Amino acid sequence: MVVAKVFKFEKQFDGFPQETDLKLVEEQLPEIKDGEFLAEAVYLSVDPYMRAYAPRLPLGETYVGGQVAKVTESKNPKFPVGKYVVAHFGWRTHTISDGKRTPGWTIPMVLPDFGGLPASLALGVLGMPGNTAYFGVTDILQPQQGHTVAVTGAAGAVGSLVGQICKIKGCKVIGIAGSDEKGKWLVDELGFDSFINYKSDDVGKALKEAAPQGVDRYFDNVGGEISSTIINQHMKNFGRVAVCGCISGYNEKEPPKATPIQKGVLRHQLRMQGLHSTRWEDKWMEGILQNKKWIEEGRLKYRETVTEGFENMFKAFTDMLRGGNFGKAIVKV
Ligand SMILES: NC(=O)C1=CN([C@@H]2O[C@H](COP(=O)(O)OP(=O)(O)OC[C@H]3O[C@@H](n4cnc5c(N)ncnc54)[C@H](OP(=O)(O)O)[C@@H]3O)[C@@H](O)[C@H]2O)C=CC1
Numbered sequence: 001m002v003v004a005k006v007f008k009f010e011k012q013f014d015g016f017p018q019e020t021d022l023k024l025v026e027e028q029l030p031e032i033k034d035g036e037f038l039a040e041a042v043y044l045s046v047d048p049y050m051r052a053y054a055p056r057l058p059l060g061e062t063y064v065g066g067q068v069a070k071v072t073e074s075k076n077p078k079f080p081v082g083k084y085v086v087a088h089f090g091w092r093t094h095t096i097s098d099g100k101r102t103p104g105w106t107i108p109m110v111l112p113d114f115g116g117l118p119a120s121l122a123l124g125v126l127g128m129p130g131n132t133a134y135f136g137v138t139d140i141l142q143p144q145q146g147h148t149v150a151v152t153g154a155a156g157a158v159g160s161l162v163g164q165i166c167k168i169k170g171c172k173v174i175g176i177a178g179s180d181e182k183g184k185w186l187v188d189e190l191g192f193d194s195f196i197n198y199k200s201d202d203v204g205k206a207l208k209e210a211a212p213q214g215v216d217r218y219f220d221n222v223g224g225e226i227s228s229t230i231i232n233q234h235m236k237n238f239g240r241v242a243v244c245g246c247i248s249g250y251n252e253k254e255p256p257k258a259t260p261i262q263k264g265v266l267r268h269q270l271r272m273q274g275l276h277s278t279r280w281e282d283k284w285m286e287g288i289l290q291n292k293k294w295i296e297e298g299r300l301k302y303r304e305t306v307t308e309g310f311e312n313m314f315k316a317f318t319d320m321l322r323g324g325n326f327g328k329a330i331v332k333v
């Protein structure tokens with residue numbers, strides 16, 4: 001008899017998540033039936049959407065999330081024993097799946113050949129965040145050689161890749177994130193041209209110095225007043241803004257207030273577009289293969305912040321929300 005450890009959504013978050021909002025329980029799993037397989041989690045992802053989507057998640061259910069799991073029993077030929085799958089099984093150590101899509105989430109997928117790269121990358125640069133960065137830049141932001149690009153959340157899973165992909169495209173890249181240590185990593189190791197610490201710098205002033213002629217492209221991971229400042233005061237005419245996330249407001253009890261952006265959008269005739277990674281599901285492998293190629297060529301670097309132990313899922317999640325991660329935040333079981 002297999003016993004799964006599972007985090008259930010016990011209580012709706014009210015502001016910043018509290019440990020008592022989730023409950024760790026044990027579930028005895030039945031024998032697998034024809035068409036099913038049993039998978040054991042190896043790496044689990046913690047992502048901002050787990051906080052952003054919480055208001056519409058049902059209480060009492062397994063908390064949402066992606067994981068890389070190893071197939072340990074199988075009566076489904078598409079998921080043989082020993083293979084690794086990336087799937088939206090949620091915060092749980094063991095899962096019985098029929099290989100079909102959990103409604104609203106991605107379909108379980110046997111990991112493609114990563115050519116020796118770690119399987120955990122399926123949760124980061126070779127998975128959803130990597131594809132958000134890749135398609136967000138190539139399809140939505142569409143930077144041109146010589147453009148000046150600003151990216152917020154710059155040292156995170158998506159932002160650190162967005163900046164590097166824009167460098168590959170021949171742009172000048174300004175990263176905005178929450179610590180000087182992150183800035184040093186972005187500039188010294190990832191090749192960003194400059195860095196602004198939104199916690200200690202005046203973002204408007206620092207951006208004027210870093211980009212005196214203005215910003216052609218802005219990849220927005222945070223929303224709020226930082227984005228209002230960039231959009232209203234720093235964009236060049238006909239610039240583009242890719243709206244990827246607004247984490248600055250996810251933990252607020254009241255809807256966050258920021259200076260309206262319509263004036264800036266109108267004045268500079270900006271093109272501003274929201275994006276959701278699932279829109280590229282039909283060409284998902286293109287992003288994974290391109291990011292993998294860039295890694296192999298030494299042009300794209302990745303970093304993981306790894307928390308050990310399934311029991312520490314909540315800690316990893318809240319550490320990430322507080323900015324404790326460099327690159328992708330994951331949990332190793
Ligand atoms: N649209 C889509 O399909 C997707 C959207 N996203 C969104 O992209 C953004 C980045 O996600 P991801 O790369 O996975 O996460 P990150 O790895 O960037 O982790 C979150 C980061 O957000 C930063 N942060 C936390 N609070 C604030 C705040 N008040 N103001 C500014 N920054 C803050 C922290 O870094 P710091 O130290 O800099 O504060 C933290 O490290 C999120 O908004 C997320 O919701 C992500 C994936 C897909």
Ligand SMILES: C/C=C/C(C)=O
Pocket residue numbers: 048049052244245246276277
């Ligand atoms: C798929 C992720 C979406 C957000 C908003 O993080």
